[in-house]
Amino acid sequence: MGIRNLTKNIQPLGQHYALQDETVVIDGPALAFHILHLCRINCAAEPSDRLIAQSTLKWLNELAHERVTIEAIYFDGHVPPFKRTVRMERLMLNYAELSRLFSGNPEGCPRKQVARDDRRRLADYFSNDAPDFMPVLDPSFFVSAVIDALRQSPRYKNLTSIVPDEADAYCAAHVSARGGLVLTSDSDLLVYELNEGKVAFFRDVSRDSDSQITCSLFSPTQICERLGLPASEGLLRLAYEQKRAPHSTLPELVCACSRPIANEFDYRSFSKQYQLLPEHSLSRALHDGSLTALDTRVSELVVQLSSCPPTQRSSNDDALIMYLPVLMENPQRGTAWEQTTPLRQLAYSLLCSTVSPPGTSVSEYRRIQDVSQRGRRVETIPPAEAEALIDETLNVMECMKEIARSYQVSYWHLICMAVEANDCRKRDKQSLTWHVFQQQHQPSMVDGSRINWDTVHFSAHLQAALFSFRLLFQLLSVVRQGPNGSALPSNARQLWSELLQLPPLARFPDIGDAMRLLLLPKKDALIRDLSKSPHFATTSAPDPEGWKGVKKRAAGRIKNTCPTPSANKSSNSMKSNMFGLLSNE
Structure with a gap:
């Protein structure tokens, strides 16, 4: 600095x-x-x-x-x-x-x-x-x-x-x-x-x-x-x-x-602050690539957890910290990070369940308005709830993949929309992404000098969801390769296999991709198909003030009305983690 x-x-x-x-x-x-x-x-x-x-x-x-x-x-x-x-x-x-x-x-x-x-x-x-x-x-x-x-x-x-x-x-x-x-x-x-x-x-x-x-x-x-x-x-x-x-x-x-x-x-x-590191720290960094397989925000979480072993942590200990980047979004609406909190909650829970006592939490910093501001606390959930949330996520994935086959659209875009809409359904709120997607948009929006703020927010939701999936995949990979990987829920491997297909960061949807999605050919037919999915059901009118200050809630199952997901047998894996808590070495 x-x-x-x-x-x-x-x-x-x-x-x-x-x-x-x-x-x-x-x-x-x-x-x-x-x-x-x-x-x-x-x-x-x-x-x-x-x-x-x-x-x-x-x-x-x-x-x-x-x-x-x-x-x-x-x-x-x-x-x-x-x-x-x-x-x-x-x-x-x-x-x-x-x-x-x-x-x-x-x-x-x-x-x-x-x-x-x-x-x-x-x-x-x-x-x-x-x-x-x-x-x-x-x-x-x-x-x-x-x-x-x-x-x-x-x-x-x-x-x-x-x-x-x-x-x-x-x-x-x-x-x-x-x-x-x-x-x-x-x-x-x-x-x-x-x-x-x-x-x-x-x-x-x-x-x-x-x-x-x-x-x-x-x-x-x-x-x-x-x-x-x-x-x-x-x-x-x-x-x-x-x-x-x-x-x-x-x-x-x-x-x-x-x-x-x-x-x-x-x-x-x-x-x-300027004391030189010992030679063995340098050699370890050069020859142990375990952190290099991770996003830097994910590695920060792993380092925090590894620097304070389970025996030194307690339910009253300070939360782990996750700094999420400021997204280009409508600041008058609730942050686009909110509706994908369950994905990150699942990721934190899977990581902490194998190395920490119950009660560990993660404090997320999203929109900072004061340096003394406290983060949004995300409590980890017990294994049974994690397993149910994995089932629900797999159900969303399989349902959206089935629908996407009939349209010229990335199924990850539909998955991101469905995750956000499903979370809003549980909160008895209308989904912004679903509301914006159902609107009629003019092709001139692509070349206009200004872009509607709801369209910008729609794009931010897609990015927040994909990054949350990326975080989930990487933390799941860390735990799978660690000594306690066998303690993961039985359906965790199937989720990991599905997440292997995540697009790389360089292909994350930008505002142009978001507008192309909103102008998709045959969108009316796609809307009808998506409306049949329980994930897009809504029960209230749009909230003009956004969705700020929503209370935390536990993840639960939803009725399975979509095809049952099938396991991917891919054997790809990440390199072992460099820390003793998370490795077999």
């Missing part, structure tokens, strides 16, 4: 450098944000996940053409609790921006804020210009889409690691022990003891007039020599003084470093 103004003060001390014949370690989250920035520079203000993923591989391949050896790409698998406030502030800012966008455009969301650009390639992968336009929100799942692309790439899959901490700590440990260059956007990398390691920032990487890829290179050792700072401390003391006085100039900081430390306790606390 960086130290304010440190990079600005250090910038004149960088060396112009041709990025060739170099060994590089990459800060994964910084890479993903840099590629998003490049897309926007190339006038793809709201790039599709597929464009971001393809551009990431293209950018890395360009480095490889310059004989740059990429040794590792590290992604955050867990953000430490002491950074909770910063994280909450960012989520709060995102939601505030979304609310302002709605307030200024109640008649419809401006197309440029939500329509995805799915062009095949970018014109310039090394431009350092400023974007002409910045949407209020970043794509909700783009970092995970980058990770998916890397682990599907023969060239980069074995170089990519999700680590049980922040990526910068592993990048620093890597170059400190083995030398090389860290590519990052985080000034924190300058503060670690890198020995002969060096740092370059993504924003400085460009092509010169000779078509060479160049950057500004920062060597903490050489910078200390030029500033007359003791080599034993590196830039740690300078960074500390910068944090204490964010607006100080470089000469002022150097002067402050020559004086006794004003607060030794505060300095020691600051220093602890």
Whole structure:
């Protein structure tokens, strides 16, 4: 997350450098944000996940053409609790921006804020210009889409690691022990003891007039020599003084470093953040790919659970924490995450039932309006209820797959609609997705300058449902491969087999897909067929205020009027989890 103004003060001390014949370690989250920035520079203000993923591989391949050896790409698998406030502030800012966008455009969301650009390639992968336009929100799942692309790439899959901490700590440990260059956007990398390691920032990487890829290179050792700072401390003391006085100039900081430390306790606390990881932690991250098979939000949950063994947990213990991204949706309606809570509740319950005592819960952070806000508590359910909910989910899947065969539509789109509608049916509420789907829509909506907010919300529901299925699949995979996998409900394997067919993130439906679904040929016939399913039954009129503040409820069975689902015999599996609680090792 960086130290304010440190990079600005250090910038004149960088060396112009041709990025060739170099060994590089990459800060994964910084890479993903840099590629998003490049897309926007190339006038793809709201790039599709597929464009971001393809551009990431293209950018890395360009480095490889310059004989740059990429040794590792590290992604955050867990953000430490002491950074909770910063994280909450960012989520709060995102939601505030979304609310302002709605307030200024109640008649419809401006197309440029939500329509995805799915062009095949970018014109310039090394431009350092400023974007002409910045949407209020970043794509909700783009970092995970980058990770998916890397682990599907023969060239980069074995170089990519999700680590049980922040990526910068592993990048620093890597170059400190083995030398090389860290590519990052985080000034924190300058503060670690890198020995002969060096740092370059993504924003400085460009092509010169000779078509060479160049950057500004920062060597903490050489910078200390030029500033007359003791080599034993590196830039740690300078960074500390910068944090204490964010607006100080470089000469002022150097002067402050020559004086006794004003607060030794505060300095020691600051220093602890930059202690290098032991070599065995680095080796484990490089050779154990168990977390790399997971979405970063899923890995965070696994790390939390693993860091506090079952013997140390109690029913009164603090809940596990799940940060869900802010979706592009109508902020005047209830969050699109709400109706898919049962899917995530099932996922949390299956994970916790095998390693935790009864009563474990997960606190979900969805829409943040205040940094002190508490999350929405999702209680885990007992095995019998989990088994019933799996049966219900399988029933929805089989019923929707049967209907989808007669229409040119992805059955996952219908499943997502049915899950949302079924949850609303239980709450005696009207389903927004079903209400919007039944409306007549004009083809002109595809090209209009504004998109109706209910259509935007419809799209958000599809994304929330698919991501919840993704979370369910990954946590189910973790438990199946663990020592207590046999304790899962008997129908869990059948659900896992069905979820193997989930589309990848790069193919998650965007607003364009949502509008095509609403304009589907033979939609009237599809509506009639869906109406025969119990999942789409409604018992109340539309609620203009949305569905906020609905009380929690236990999952239950519904009458089975659709075909009985059949098991898929696929034997695919994820790699074993790296943690002792969740592995056989």
